[in-house]
Amino acid sequence: MSTYDLIIKNGKIVTAESTVQGDIAIKDGKIIEIGQSLQDSADRVIDAEGLHVLPGLIDTHVHFNEPGRTEWEGLETGSRSLAAGGVTTFFDMPLNSTPPTINKENLDLKKACADEKSIVNPRYWGGLVPENIADLKELHENGVIGFKAFMSPSGIADFNHVDDETIFKGMKEIASLGSRLAVHAESTVICDQLAEEKQKQGKTTARDFVESRPIISEIEAVRRIISYAEATGCKVHVVHASSRKVVEVIQAAKDRGVDITVETCAHYLALTVKDLEEKGGLAKCCPPLRDEDEVEDLWVAVANGEINVIASDHSPAPASMKTITDNYFEGWGGISGAQSTLNVMLTEGYFKRNLPLEKIVALTATNPAKLFGLDSKGTIAKGYDADITIVNLDESFELKNEDLFYRHQHSPYVGMTFKGKVKSTIANGEVVFENGEITASKKVNA
Ligand SMILES: NC(=O)N[C@H]1NC(=O)NC1=O
Numbered sequence: 001m002s003t004y005d006l007i008i009k010n011g012k013i014v015t016a017e018s019t020v021q022g023d024i025a026i027k028d029g030k031i032i033e034i035g036q037s038l039q040d041s042a043d044r045v046i047d048a049e050g051l052h053v054l055p056g057l058i059d060t061h062v063h064f065n066e067p068g069r070t071e072w073e074g075l076e077t078g079s080r081s082l083a084a085g086g087v088t089t090f091f092d093m094p095l096n097s098t099p100p101t102i103n104k105e106n107l108d109l110k111k112a113c114a115d116e117k118s119i120v121n122p123r124y125w126g127g128l129v130p131e132n133i134a135d136l137k138e139l140h141e142n143g144v145i146g147f148k149a150f151m152s153p154s155g156i157a158d159f160n161h162v163d164d165e166t167i168f169k170g171m172k173e174i175a176s177l178g179s180r181l182a183v184h185a186e187s188t189v190i191c192d193q194l195a196e197e198k199q200k201q202g203k204t205t206a207r208d209f210v211e212s213r214p215i216i217s218e219i220e221a222v223r224r225i226i227s228y229a230e231a232t233g234c235k236v237h238v239v240h241a242s243s244r245k246v247v248e249v250i251q252a253a254k255d256r257g258v259d260i261t262v263e264t265c266a267h268y269l270a271l272t273v274k275d276l277e278e279k280g281g282l283a284k285c286c287p288p289l290r291d292e293d294e295v296e297d298l299w300v301a302v303a304n305g306e307i308n309v310i311a312s313d314h315s316p317a318p319a320s321m322k323t324i325t326d327n328y329f330e331g332w333g334g335i336s337g338a339q340s341t342l343n344v345m346l347t348e349g350y351f352k353r354n355l356p357l358e359k360i361v362a363l364t365a366t367n368p369a370k371l372f373g374l375d376s377k378g379t380i381a382k383g384y385d386a387d388i389t390i391v392n393l394d395e396s397f398e399l400k401n402e403d404l405f406y407r408h409q410h411s412p413y414v415g416m417t418f419k420g421k422v423k424s425t426i427a428n429g430e431v432v433f434e435n436g437e438i439t440a441s442k443k444v445n446a
Pocket residue numbers: 063095096154155156184284285286287313315333334335
């Protein structure tokens with residue numbers, strides 16, 4: 001019998017602190033040794049000479065739509081796309097699946113689907129909606145990593161957005177549980193009224209849609225949630241901030257001691273309103289894409305450590321729902337991007353803007369693990385779970401539809417050239433993706 005299940009040899013091992021050449025030995029799903037020239041026997045040796053070895057990414061924000069809406073995505077296709085993108089853990093949002101994850105019974109349904117189908121590690125957000133404050137405790141006791149609420153309509157009929165009374169009450173409860181509330185922070189009043197005005201005037205271009213959801217609408221909602229956080233002591237996580245102007249308001253709250261964190265998404269760092277105009281529905285999301293100067297400013301926030309987490313907000317839909325002919329107020333808002341987060345960070349961050357690899361690791365793995373209590377994940381160190389992605393930084397490729405593992409093979413990133421390619425992804429010690437193929441032993445349809 002071999003000493004180890006797997007040794008990854010001679011790779012450049014990147015953590016949030018440093019990059020060091022070495023070998024990683026894995027047994028029973030754990031990293032049990034890191035060193036130079038490990039000699040013991042292994043069932044398999046991966047030669048990572050010239051390659052970079054990163055902690056598997058933790059995508060804290062995906063919508064995989066299962067159960068109940070698998071015609072949009074599913075845990076099999078969704079988790080495969082993550083494996084192909086170097087992601088080994090995901091946090092599934094409580095909405096877009098039916099039923100939504102707003103009580104224990106519904107959580108159990110989702111867990112059963114993920115246990116059967118996911119080839120990477122699942123975690124779950126619980127929902128906070130006006131109807132379920134009494135269910136939050138049980139959801140928390142059953143392991144949700146936090147709660148998610150929409151401050152503006154979610155676009156999904158069975159997941160209501162929260163009025164101010166609900167959110168305040170919910171935050172008191174979540175504070176007492178010691179959990180964290182994630183918010184989709186856009187102002188209903190501002191967005192709804194601007195959208196109505198625009199449409200009444202027949203103004204329905206991409207620019208009109210973007211102007212109907214302005215940055216100030218995010219700021220208004222964020223300021224309100226900060227006030228509530230200060231009044232209730234509830235920890236808050238603002239998802240998908242689209243602009244550094246939003247991040248600045250959060251930073252000011254952090255500076256005076258509020259426990260608030262912020263996510264941005266790869267698409268706000270890689271795409272602009274111009275992409276929305278050119279690619280149509282594929283690039284439609286809420287909050288919407290912003291202009292180029294905002295993208296550059298957001299990169300400054302990333303470089304300065306003002307952002308805690310970078311996620312995908314993968315919110316897929318069939319092509320028919322992403323087709324916009326002339327009215328940008330129609331069509332599903334949500335980007336298919338789960339497979340491309342690391343590619344975006346490497347190409348747009350590391351190569352174009354000199355963002356250190358260690359910072360990319362911090363934002364996509366180490367910070368999420370620390371923030372949400374995944375004690376055995378988020379870095380490469382002895383005793384940690386063997387969740388790893390191996391990347392060739394010298395290889396460039398143009399993303400094609402057929403490269404995507406999603407249920408629907410489209411994405412606004414198709415046609416873009418990325419530098420840095422995922423060679424292998426290892427989840428819990430198992431090689432689940434290698435050289436373009438899914439290699440996981442879990443076969444759903446077998
Ligand atoms: N329901 C849902 O997935 N909404 C997401 N889509 C998007 O573009 N922003 C969101 O919050």
